Amino acid sequence: xxxxxxxxxxLITATGQRVTLRCSPRSGDLSVxxxxxxxxxxxxxxIQYYNGEERAKGNILERFSAQQFPDLHSELNLSSLELGDSxxxxxxxxxxxxxxxxxxxxPGTRLTVL
Amino acid sequence: xxxxxxxxxxxxxxxQEVNIxxxxxxIATNDYITWYQQFPSQGPRFIIQGYKTKVTNEVASLFIxxxxxxxxxxxxxxxxxxxxxxxxxxxxxxGGGNKLTxxxxxxxxxxx
Numbered sequence: 001x002x003x004x005x006x007x008x009x010x011l012i013t014a015t016g017q018r019v020t021l022r023c024s025p026r027s028g029d030l031s032v033x034x035x036x037x038x039x040x041x042x043x044x045x046x047i048q049y050y051n052g053e054e055r056a057k058g059n060i061l062e063r064f065s066a067q068q069f070p071d072l073h074s075e076l077n078l079s080s081l082e083l084g085d086s087x088x089x090x091x092x093x094x095x096x097x098x099x100x101x102x103x104x105x106x107p108g109t110r111l112t113v114l
Numbered sequence: 115x116x117x118x119x120x121x122x123x124x125x126x127x128x129x130q131e132v133n134i135x136x137x138x139x140x141i142a143t144n145d146y147i148t149w150y151q152q153f154p155s156q157g158p159r160f161i162i163q164g165y166k167t168k169v170t171n172e173v174a175s176l177f178i179x180x181x182x183x184x185x186x187x188x189x190x191x192x193x194x195x196x197x198x199x200x201x202x203x204x205x206x207x208x209g210g211g212n213k214l215t216x217x218x219x220x221x222x223x224x225x226x
Contacts, residue, residue, distance in 0.1 A: 056212075
């Protein structure tokens with residue numbers, strides 16, 4: 001158990017819909033990262049937040065957005081869903097203090113878009 | 115971007131030492147090399163991290179030559195439970211941005 005929690009575990013929805021994925025980082029970790037992993041693909045970095053502020057952005061689609069709240073939990077919002085958005089979405093956290101960027105990954109949310 | 119190249123797959127037998135090499139010709143001065151392990155339908159798990167020379171912990175060793183254009187993850191005496199995908203990540207400690215995208219990794223299969 002990494003200490004990172006993600007809800008829900010599974011999500012099945014239809015094209016055009018909007019969903020919200022939730023992540024709670026390890027206690028004390030200030031950074032939260034979101035990744036997308038499609039079938040047989042590597043992990044694609046989406047976005048990173050540090051202490052409530054956006055720190056880095058990857059190839060995140062405009063239909064996707066995220067935020068980190070004052071209690072440090074984070075949400076990833078996916079809208080106008082397409083079939084190709086079906087994937088595993090992982091959240092990771094790290095202390096992100098100097099010299100310590102080891103990421104701890106959550107169990108993931110499996111999104112299926114029908 | 116320090117694009118990484120790893121073997122797609124490797125097979126080994128229990129008890130053998132496995133070495134997985136990652137090429138990263140365009141590594142930047144402030145980039146570190148980190149290896150993660152991922153089992154099916156689980157999030158990746160940190161294995162080891164290094165900047166240069168050799169790093170060893172209780173599960174693996176990481177060898178980085180002087181030019182840092184490649185690195186080798188060494189798993190001593192693998193077991194069936196080491197069957198997983200192994201990712202090499204090359205990124206700075208902070209502000210990695212797109213460098214935080216993992217490649218497709220190396221699928222290691224360990225057999226009896």
